[in-house]
Amino acid sequence: MKPRYEQPRTLDGTTFLSYIRRERAFGFGWHYHREYELTLITEGSGTRYVGTTVERYHPGDLVLLGPDLPHTFTSEPYEGSAEAAVTQFRHDFLGPGFFALPQFRTLGGLLARSARGLRFDGAGDDTRAELARLPALEATAQTVALLDVLRRLAADPTAAAITGPGYAPAPSSAVRDRVDAVCRHLQQTHTGPVHQEEVAALVHMSPTSFSRFFRTAMGRTLTDHVNQLRVETACGLLTGTSLPVTEVAARSGYRNLSNFNRRFRELKGLRPTEYRAAHRQPVVPG
Structure with missing residues:
Protein backbone atom coordinates (compact mmCIF):
# COMPACT_ATOMS: atom_id res chain seq x y z
CA MET A 1 0.00 0.00 0.00
CA ILE A 162 2.62 21.82 -6.17
CA THR A 163 2.17 20.50 -2.64
CA GLY A 164 1.00 22.55 0.32
CA PRO A 165 3.42 23.98 2.90
CA GLY A 166 2.26 21.38 5.40
CA TYR A 167 3.62 18.48 3.34
CA ALA A 168 7.19 17.31 3.86
CA PRO A 169 8.64 14.31 2.00
CA ALA A 170 9.17 11.38 4.33
CA PRO A 171 8.60 13.16 7.67
CA SER A 172 8.91 9.71 9.25
CA SER A 173 8.42 6.22 7.94
CA ALA A 174 5.35 5.65 10.11
CA VAL A 175 3.61 8.86 9.01
CA ARG A 176 4.49 8.34 5.36
CA ASP A 177 3.31 4.74 5.36
CA ARG A 178 -0.05 5.81 6.75
CA VAL A 179 -0.43 8.73 4.34
CA ASP A 180 0.53 6.58 1.37
CA ALA A 181 -1.85 3.78 2.37
CA VAL A 182 -4.72 6.22 2.66
CA CYS A 183 -3.91 8.04 -0.61
CA ARG A 184 -3.70 4.86 -2.63
CA HIS A 185 -6.90 3.49 -1.09
CA LEU A 186 -8.78 6.70 -1.87
CA GLN A 187 -7.43 6.82 -5.41
CA GLN A 188 -9.06 3.45 -6.01
CA THR A 189 -12.31 4.03 -4.10
CA HIS A 190 -13.18 7.74 -4.15
CA THR A 191 -15.95 7.39 -6.73
CA GLY A 192 -17.94 5.26 -4.28
CA PRO A 193 -19.06 5.93 -0.72
CA VAL A 194 -16.16 6.92 1.55
CA HIS A 195 -16.59 6.48 5.30
CA GLN A 196 -14.03 7.90 7.71
CA GLU A 197 -14.40 4.92 10.04
CA GLU A 198 -13.36 2.51 7.29
CA VAL A 199 -10.41 4.64 6.17
CA ALA A 200 -9.25 5.06 9.78
CA ALA A 201 -9.41 1.30 10.29
CA LEU A 202 -7.15 0.85 7.27
CA VAL A 203 -4.30 2.48 9.24
CA HIS A 204 -5.42 1.09 12.61
CA MET A 205 -6.59 4.39 14.10
CA SER A 206 -9.76 5.57 15.78
CA PRO A 207 -11.89 7.95 13.70
CA THR A 208 -11.10 10.87 16.03
CA SER A 209 -7.35 10.26 16.01
CA PHE A 210 -7.40 9.70 12.27
CA SER A 211 -9.23 12.98 11.68
CA ARG A 212 -6.51 14.91 13.53
CA PHE A 213 -3.74 12.91 11.85
CA PHE A 214 -5.12 13.42 8.36
CA ARG A 215 -5.63 17.16 8.77
CA THR A 216 -2.09 17.56 10.12
CA ALA A 217 -0.44 15.37 7.46
CA MET A 218 -2.46 16.53 4.46
CA GLY A 219 -3.34 20.09 5.39
CA ARG A 220 -7.06 19.48 4.83
CA THR A 221 -9.87 17.24 5.94
CA LEU A 222 -10.65 13.84 4.51
CA THR A 223 -13.84 15.25 2.99
CA ASP A 224 -11.92 18.03 1.25
CA HIS A 225 -9.40 15.53 -0.14
CA VAL A 226 -12.11 13.21 -1.45
CA ASN A 227 -13.86 16.15 -3.10
CA GLN A 228 -10.62 17.07 -4.85
CA LEU A 229 -10.22 13.53 -6.17
CA ARG A 230 -13.83 13.44 -7.35
CA VAL A 231 -13.68 16.81 -9.06
CA GLU A 232 -10.48 15.86 -10.89
CA THR A 233 -12.18 12.65 -12.02
CA ALA A 234 -15.12 14.74 -13.22
CA CYS A 235 -12.77 17.02 -15.17
CA GLY A 236 -11.47 14.04 -17.11
CA LEU A 237 -14.99 12.86 -17.91
CA LEU A 238 -16.14 16.34 -18.91
CA THR A 239 -13.28 16.87 -21.35
CA GLY A 240 -12.80 13.30 -22.55
CA THR A 241 -16.37 12.05 -23.00
CA SER A 242 -19.75 13.33 -24.15
CA LEU A 243 -21.54 12.07 -21.04
CA PRO A 244 -24.32 14.28 -19.64
CA VAL A 245 -23.33 16.26 -16.56
CA THR A 246 -25.69 14.18 -14.43
CA GLU A 247 -23.84 11.02 -15.46
CA VAL A 248 -20.44 12.70 -14.93
CA ALA A 249 -21.53 13.58 -11.39
CA ALA A 250 -22.64 10.03 -10.65
CA ARG A 251 -19.48 8.44 -12.07
CA SER A 252 -17.34 10.85 -10.05
CA GLY A 253 -18.95 9.85 -6.77
CA TYR A 254 -21.71 12.46 -6.38
CA ARG A 255 -25.25 11.26 -5.90
CA ASN A 256 -26.60 14.80 -5.60
CA LEU A 257 -26.28 17.04 -8.66
CA SER A 258 -26.53 20.32 -6.77
CA ASN A 259 -23.75 19.20 -4.40
CA PHE A 260 -21.61 18.24 -7.39
CA ASN A 261 -22.15 21.63 -9.04
CA ARG A 262 -21.33 23.45 -5.81
CA ARG A 263 -18.15 21.49 -5.07
CA PHE A 264 -17.00 21.73 -8.68
CA ARG A 265 -17.38 25.49 -8.76
CA GLU A 266 -15.61 25.86 -5.40
CA LEU A 267 -12.53 24.04 -6.71
CA LYS A 268 -12.49 25.09 -10.36
CA GLY A 269 -14.18 28.48 -10.33
CA LEU A 270 -16.46 27.35 -13.17
CA ARG A 271 -19.67 25.40 -13.56
CA PRO A 272 -19.16 21.91 -15.05
CA THR A 273 -20.71 23.01 -18.36
CA GLU A 274 -18.43 26.06 -18.48
CA TYR A 275 -15.39 23.90 -17.75
CA ARG A 276 -16.33 21.49 -20.56
CA ALA A 277 -16.73 24.35 -23.03
CA ALA A 278 -13.38 25.89 -22.03
CA HIS A 279 -11.45 22.59 -22.19
CA ARG A 280 -13.24 20.77 -24.96
CA GLN A 281 -11.29 17.91 -26.55
CA PRO A 282 -12.20 15.17 -29.04
CA VAL A 283 -14.56 13.00 -27.01
CA VAL A 284 -15.11 9.27 -26.85
CA PRO A 285 -18.35 7.50 -26.00
CA GLY A 286 -19.01 7.08 -22.27
Missing part, protein backbone atom coordinates in the same frame (compact mmCIF):
# COMPACT_ATOMS: atom_id res chain seq x y z
CA LYS A 2 3.00 2.36 0.29
CA PRO A 3 4.81 4.00 -2.65
CA ARG A 4 7.38 1.89 -4.44
CA TYR A 5 11.00 2.99 -4.05
CA GLU A 6 12.75 3.19 -7.40
CA GLN A 7 16.45 3.37 -8.18
CA PRO A 8 16.86 4.58 -11.79
CA ARG A 9 19.93 3.23 -13.56
CA THR A 10 22.16 5.60 -15.51
CA LEU A 11 23.66 4.64 -18.85
CA ASP A 12 27.35 4.23 -19.54
CA GLY A 13 29.06 7.55 -20.29
CA THR A 14 26.81 9.77 -18.21
CA THR A 15 25.77 10.38 -14.60
CA PHE A 16 22.07 11.02 -15.12
CA LEU A 17 19.17 9.56 -17.05
CA SER A 18 17.08 11.18 -19.79
CA TYR A 19 14.53 9.18 -21.76
CA ILE A 20 11.16 9.16 -23.50
CA ARG A 21 8.46 7.30 -21.60
CA ARG A 22 5.85 6.13 -24.08
CA GLU A 23 3.00 3.77 -23.17
CA ARG A 24 -0.51 2.96 -24.26
CA ALA A 25 -1.58 4.64 -21.04
CA PHE A 26 0.14 5.61 -17.80
CA GLY A 27 -1.14 3.43 -14.95
CA PHE A 28 -1.19 4.33 -11.28
CA GLY A 29 2.34 3.61 -10.06
CA TRP A 30 2.83 5.47 -6.76
CA HIS A 31 6.61 5.72 -6.28
CA TYR A 32 9.51 7.87 -5.15
CA HIS A 33 13.29 7.97 -5.63
CA ARG A 34 16.41 9.86 -4.56
CA GLU A 35 16.69 11.63 -7.91
CA TYR A 36 15.23 14.97 -8.95
CA GLU A 37 12.83 14.46 -11.83
CA LEU A 38 11.92 16.78 -14.68
CA THR A 39 8.82 15.55 -16.49
CA LEU A 40 7.37 17.11 -19.63
CA ILE A 41 4.11 15.63 -20.89
CA THR A 42 4.24 15.49 -24.70
CA GLU A 43 1.14 13.37 -25.41
CA GLY A 44 -2.02 12.52 -23.49
CA SER A 45 -3.97 13.89 -20.55
CA GLY A 46 -4.77 12.57 -17.11
CA THR A 47 -4.24 13.10 -13.41
CA ARG A 48 -0.99 14.00 -11.69
CA TYR A 49 -0.47 12.93 -8.07
CA VAL A 50 2.41 14.66 -6.27
CA GLY A 51 2.68 14.35 -2.51
CA THR A 52 -0.82 15.12 -1.29
CA THR A 53 -1.89 17.16 -4.34
CA VAL A 54 -4.05 15.92 -7.19
CA GLU A 55 -4.23 17.93 -10.44
CA ARG A 56 -5.06 17.45 -14.09
CA TYR A 57 -2.27 17.37 -16.67
CA HIS A 58 -2.26 17.95 -20.43
CA PRO A 59 0.41 18.08 -23.16
CA GLY A 60 2.95 20.73 -22.20
CA ASP A 61 2.64 20.08 -18.48
CA LEU A 62 6.12 20.60 -17.00
CA VAL A 63 7.11 19.80 -13.41
CA LEU A 64 10.28 19.44 -11.35
CA LEU A 65 9.98 17.00 -8.44
CA GLY A 66 12.47 16.82 -5.60
CA PRO A 67 13.94 13.63 -4.09
CA ASP A 68 11.70 11.33 -2.03
CA LEU A 69 8.52 13.08 -3.18
CA PRO A 70 5.91 10.37 -3.95
CA HIS A 71 4.26 10.86 -7.34
CA THR A 72 2.58 9.24 -10.29
CA PHE A 73 0.88 10.20 -13.55
CA THR A 74 -2.33 8.36 -14.45
CA SER A 75 -3.80 8.58 -17.96
CA GLU A 76 -7.43 9.07 -18.83
CA PRO A 77 -8.88 6.63 -21.40
CA TYR A 78 -8.38 7.98 -24.89
CA GLU A 79 -7.24 6.95 -28.34
CA GLY A 80 -3.49 7.23 -28.82
CA SER A 81 -0.47 6.94 -26.54
CA ALA A 82 0.77 8.56 -23.37
CA GLU A 83 4.21 10.12 -23.72
CA ALA A 84 6.58 12.13 -21.55
CA ALA A 85 10.17 13.34 -21.72
CA VAL A 86 11.74 12.45 -18.37
CA THR A 87 15.11 13.47 -16.93
CA GLN A 88 16.30 12.16 -13.55
CA PHE A 89 19.47 13.25 -11.75
CA ARG A 90 20.94 13.33 -8.27
CA HIS A 91 22.13 16.44 -6.48
CA ASP A 92 25.77 15.40 -6.91
CA PHE A 93 25.55 14.22 -10.52
CA LEU A 94 28.16 16.84 -11.47
CA GLY A 95 30.18 16.34 -8.31
CA PRO A 96 29.80 17.21 -4.61
CA GLY A 97 29.25 20.92 -4.01
CA PHE A 98 28.59 21.78 -7.67
CA PHE A 99 25.32 23.60 -6.98
CA ALA A 100 26.92 25.50 -4.09
CA LEU A 101 29.39 27.20 -6.44
CA PRO A 102 28.64 30.96 -6.78
CA GLN A 103 27.68 30.76 -10.45
CA PHE A 104 25.23 27.90 -9.83
CA ARG A 105 23.56 29.02 -6.61
CA THR A 106 20.38 30.08 -8.40
CA LEU A 107 20.13 26.51 -9.73
CA GLY A 108 20.74 25.21 -6.22
CA GLY A 109 17.88 27.40 -5.01
CA LEU A 110 15.61 25.94 -7.68
CA LEU A 111 16.45 22.41 -6.55
CA ALA A 112 15.77 23.33 -2.92
CA ARG A 113 12.33 24.68 -3.84
CA SER A 114 11.52 21.47 -5.71
CA ALA A 115 11.15 19.61 -2.40
CA ARG A 116 7.43 20.48 -2.64
CA GLY A 117 7.38 19.98 -6.40
CA LEU A 118 7.31 22.86 -8.88
CA ARG A 119 4.94 23.42 -11.79
CA PHE A 120 5.92 25.73 -14.69
CA ASP A 121 2.73 26.80 -16.44
CA GLY A 122 4.35 29.75 -18.18
CA ALA A 123 7.60 28.16 -19.35
CA GLY A 124 8.40 29.12 -22.92
CA ASP A 125 8.03 26.81 -25.88
CA ASP A 126 11.81 26.95 -26.38
CA THR A 127 12.37 25.56 -22.88
CA ARG A 128 9.91 22.72 -23.47
CA ALA A 129 11.43 21.98 -26.88
CA GLU A 130 14.94 21.82 -25.39
CA LEU A 131 13.76 19.43 -22.68
CA ALA A 132 11.95 17.24 -25.23
CA ARG A 133 15.17 16.98 -27.31
CA LEU A 134 17.32 16.06 -24.33
CA PRO A 135 17.02 12.24 -24.60
CA ALA A 136 18.31 12.27 -28.19
CA LEU A 137 21.52 14.20 -27.43
CA GLU A 138 24.96 12.72 -26.76
CA ALA A 139 26.24 12.88 -23.18
CA THR A 140 28.14 16.18 -23.27
CA ALA A 141 25.44 18.06 -25.16
CA GLN A 142 22.83 16.49 -22.87
CA THR A 143 24.58 17.82 -19.77
CA VAL A 144 24.94 21.34 -21.18
CA ALA A 145 21.30 21.33 -22.30
CA LEU A 146 20.08 20.15 -18.89
CA LEU A 147 21.94 22.96 -17.15
CA ASP A 148 20.43 25.42 -19.61
CA VAL A 149 16.92 24.11 -18.90
CA LEU A 150 17.53 24.42 -15.16
CA ARG A 151 18.84 27.96 -15.69
CA ARG A 152 15.68 28.92 -17.56
CA LEU A 153 13.43 27.34 -14.94
CA ALA A 154 15.29 29.02 -12.07
CA ALA A 155 14.46 32.39 -13.65
CA ASP A 156 10.84 31.48 -14.45
CA PRO A 157 8.45 33.68 -12.42
CA THR A 158 5.56 31.28 -13.08
CA ALA A 159 7.11 28.48 -10.97
CA ALA A 160 4.50 27.40 -8.42
CA ALA A 161 4.76 24.89 -5.59
